Amino acid sequence: MELALSNTLCAFFRYNNGNKSHRFYFLIIFGLFLCVSKIRAQDMASLSPSELKKLSIEELMAIEVTSVSKHPEKLTEVASAIQVIRNKDIHRSTATSLPEALRLAPNLHVAQLNSYAWVISSRGFNTLYANKLLVMIDGRTVYTPLFAGVFWDAQNVLLEDVERIEVVSGPGGTLWGANAVNGVINVLTKSAGETQGLYASGSVGSMLRNNQEVRYGGQIGDNFCYRVYGKHFDLNHTVQADDQDVADKWGLYQGGFRIDWELSKTDNLTFQGDYYIGDEKTVPRQTDFDGQNVLGRWTHIFSDRSQLVAQAYFDRTWRRMPTISFALATYDIDIQHHFSVGERHRVMVGVGYRLMQDDTQNYTTAAGILPNERDMHLFNGFVQDEISIVPETFKITVGSKLSHNIFTDFEVQPSVRITWTPDKDHTVWGAVSRAVRTPSRIDVDYYIPTNPAPGAPQVAGGPNFNSEKVIAYELGYRVRPAQAVSLSLATFYNVYDDIYSVEALPGTLTYQIQNGSEAQSEGVELSGNYQAASWWRLRGGYTYLKMDIRNKPGHDFDPTILANDAEHRFLVQSIIDLPWNLNFDLTARYTDKLPRVVPDYFTFDARLAWSGENVELSIAGQNLWEDKHQEFGLIEIPRNIYGTLKCRF
Secondary structure (H helix, E strand, C coil), X not given: CHHHHHHHHHHHHHHHXXXXXXXXXXXXXXXHHHHHHHHHHHHHHCCCHHXXXXXXXXXXXCCEECCCCCCCEEHHHCCCEEXXXXXXHHHXXXXXXXXXXXXXXXCCEEEECCCCCEEEECCCCCCCCCCCCEEEECXXXXXXXXXXXXXXXXXXXXXXXXXXXXEEECCCXXXXXXXXXXXXXXXXXXXXXXXXXXXXXXXXXXXXXXXXXXXXXXXXXXXXXXXXXXEEEEECCXXXXXXXXXXXXXXXXXEEEEEEEECCCCEEEEXXXXXXXXXXXXXXXXXXXXXXXXXXXXXXXEECCEEEEEEEEEXXXXXXXXXXXXXXXXXXXXXXXXXXECCCEEEEEEEEEEEEEEEEEECCCCCEECCCEEEEEEEEEEEEEEEEEECCCEEEEEEEEEEEECCCEEEEEEEEEEEEEEECCEEEEEEEEEEEECCCHHHHCEXXXXXXXXXXXXXXXXXXXXXXXXXXXXXXXXXXXXXXXXXXXXXXXXXXXXXXXXEECCCCCEEEEEEEEEXXXXXXXXXXXXXXECCEEEEEEEEEEEEEEEECCCCCCCHHHHCCXXXXXXXXXXXXEECCCEEEEEEXXXXXXXXXXXXXXXXXXXXXXXXXXXXXXXXXXXXXXXXXXXXXXXXXXXXXXXXXXXXXX
């Protein structure tokens, strides 16, 4: 092994042509790796065969996920491309925010635009206003109808309390509805009963100037558990290519609670909420935002073959940007019933209603949203039947969602999924799905200027804009070739229609937002976990994406602005347990060049930690390969070094 690594090192030096900074960091990692290999090889010799078999890959094989079928099923048997980021994976990374944690999913393209803005997508169409990915936090949808995407700076959770993050590649419209076109992110936090006691954390560093977190969980009686938390952080500015500071420092305060109450052996109630307020030092005017949400969920178990879940939430968000302010109040209710029919049918039906009340104020007449206020109603119902053709071996899942929105009336999103599991180590699956991205306010109500002069050029909204559509074909294979290895391969071919365009109306200077583009994409997603030893685990993956975006016949638009995706991406996370309660963790990633402006880049994060009975000390570095690099635009993301103290009682 050491000879192979030495050859790799020599090849690296030849490739980098004398780049001293790259050599310096590589030598540090190389030296640590050799030290760890020698130390742990001695430890391995003293382990018994039974101890060697205690691999966390077993835990991975037993993980149950809910984002594909809305009911628990084994990760190894789902008919979808899904990655699970566990609490362990987050804890053993350098992530301090939800977008940074999402970097651990190989099937996501995660790019940092500046100190506070992120661009995140799955399977293409990655732009500043990425709008084909549905994101949920404990069942609460967090996309904004302003542009059908996500304000990532406002989505904050206490990472210590995250149980797992399920990332589904491909359409999920049959169960989750509009905007689940290219994928679904479902962030699931631990129950209050799993977060008992006191947790406190403090960090200081360069880019992460400071971060404080505190959470307390308690119990009243035998069946009532609760937790409360608060957090605050300040992030430093990013830089331009000439090392001048960018005006994007920002900070946020957030607090919240969760209650889990076991009313009886058949009834459980969850009630939770959050409050946050933040500001971003943007120019010419500071951006301010705040929000509040509350969610209640009641689960009733009729039997081991029948269960009812009713959920309701209220979510208010407000944001004042330099040219516009945006206030949104969302009321949502959803009811699902899972039940079995005979021995071969597992049926799920559901209905839901959502009201989004939007109030937008334009601070300039150069561009804006009209009308200022809109009430957006969304009704939906779905049915899904999981049919066991050959018990525990072959099943077919068919279903469809029917929804109604104020812009395009009725939408239908069906899917068919097939799973073949000949034995516990092999699963083959395939799927055909249809999903839609319903119009946002920017698609329909965006005007440039808001008060046009007669005969002058203008953009006059998109009153006839229809939903964007995709037909997706997927084929996947999961295999466990050895006890310590699990691999997953997913391939896809997507056909998109009625994609966004802005085109001149014939014979006029008026432009309107239309559905004048179409696209095709194809790709491969490979991921895996390898428990190299009881003290060393590797996880990661590779993604290939090829897109072709073009005008529909008779339309004239530059469709290349609709996507800025890397063709190749690679991620590997190494988790190593050292002697003396030390941990050494690395996460390396490579992103191919983007079609517009951004070159390819490689970087890695590292973390060294010591854990005592109630205390953990760590030092971490992000983006260590170079002192700064671009990820999605001209702004450079700098290196970040920070230290953290955590206490658990």
